[in-house]
């Protein structure tokens with residue numbers, strides 16, 4: 091995604107594309123990933139951008155409000171910002187702190203009770219907690235495994 095595409099993406103979501111917001115968006119939206127605010131800060135500072143911690147927090151919150159990002163809260167001490175817009179689930183490695191996407195169709199769920207009166211379902215987030223050193227695996231491979239499991 092180039093800077094112009096990112097700029098248009100921000101505008102479509104009602105976010106004015108300031109240079110600092112573009113720096114942050116460029117980092118987040120070039121590929122699907124999960125980053126904490128601290129990781130965004132250290133990556134931007136390492137690259138060149140002069141951006142304050144407050145700007146990063148404000149921008150991440152704004153992106154969430156406008157539906158560009160969502161948070162994954164797996165650990166009270168750490169919030170991850172997820173740049174994948176479509177619904178999906180996660181593996182969370184308790185040892186390494188790493189989040190990996192699980193495609194929606196790879197999890198079967200049945201909620202066998204009514205929703206509380208007057209509410210509607212907004213979404214279901216599944217976090218599968220794992221332990222141990224994991225090898226990197228792509229969402230494509232996970233999807234293929236899920237398909238094989240269904241046969």
Ligand SMILES: [Zn+2]
Nearest residue numbers: 172174180191
């Ligand atoms: Zn994710």
